Amino acid sequence: MSADTAIRHIHEQWHETVTRRDIDGLMALYAEDAVFESPLVRVARPEGGTGILEGRTAIRVFFEDGFRSPENGLGRWYRTNVVLSEGRQLAWEYPRETPDGDQIDLVEMIDLSANGLIAHHRVYWGWVGVGTLSRLLPR
Numbered sequence: 001m002s003a004d005t006a007i008r009h010i011h012e013q014w015h016e017t018v019t020r021r022d023i024d025g026l027m028a029l030y031a032e033d034a035v036f037e038s039p040l041v042r043v044a045r046p047e048g049g050t051g052i053l054e055g056r057t058a059i060r061v062f063f064e065d066g067f068r069s070p071e072n073g074l075g076r077w078y079r080t081n082v083v084l085s086e087g088r089q090l091a092w093e094y095p096r097e098t099p100d101g102d103q104i105d106l107v108e109m110i111d112l113s114a115n116g117l118i119a120h121h122r123v124y125w126g127w128v129g130v131g132t133l134s135r136l137l138p139r
Contacts, residue, residue, distance in 0.1 A: 006116030007090045011083045014108070014118075019077050021067040023060065030056050031117040038123035040066075043136050078103055088112040096128045104129040 001009075010029055017025035030036075035052065036059045042051040053059050078098040084091045089111050096105035105126030113119040125133065 001116045003088050003112070003116075004085075006088070006112050007083070007085045009116065010110060010112065010118060011090060011092060014110075015077065015079060018063075023064055023067060026063060027056055027060050029118050030059055030121075031113045031115075031119050032056050034059060034118050035120045036062070036123075037121070039125055039130075039133055040123070043133055088114075096126055102128055104132055 013025065014029055016022075017029070032055065034056055035054055037052045039051055041053055041062060042049050053062055077094060078100070079092060079094045082092060089109070091107060091109045094103065094106040094108075096102050105128045107124040107126075109122045109124065110118055111120040
């Protein structure tokens with residue numbers, strides 16, 4: 001699979017599987033030894049988590065927990081079809097401003113392995129997202 005084909009596949013399928021809450025389809029996109037980084041990991045595991053998950057099993061548990069909590073307000077998932085890529089790295093945005101009002105603003109930054117799977121996934125949060133994260137922190 002060419003890098004361009006892999007990038008298009010991950011861009012389309014990551015969004016599709018998350019919005020359908022298809023855990024098996026989502027996990028099929030990650031390499032066995034993938035790394036996932038997000039401040040939401042730290043919020044979900046305040047007992048000492050670093051915000052970094054290592055391995056598909058740990059990433060799966062994190063998303064399974066998130067899929068069971070649709071009321072957390074983190075899943076409107078409007079995005080444009082703009083994807084930026086260079087080599088085996090891609091990025092896209094879930095913008096704050098949408099046709100239906102504000103949502104959590106995120107940038108997904110993904111590095112692909114040589115076989116076209118997600119090797120490293122980082123999620124960067126904008127100001128609306130940071131405000132939401134702060135409300136989710138235990139008091």
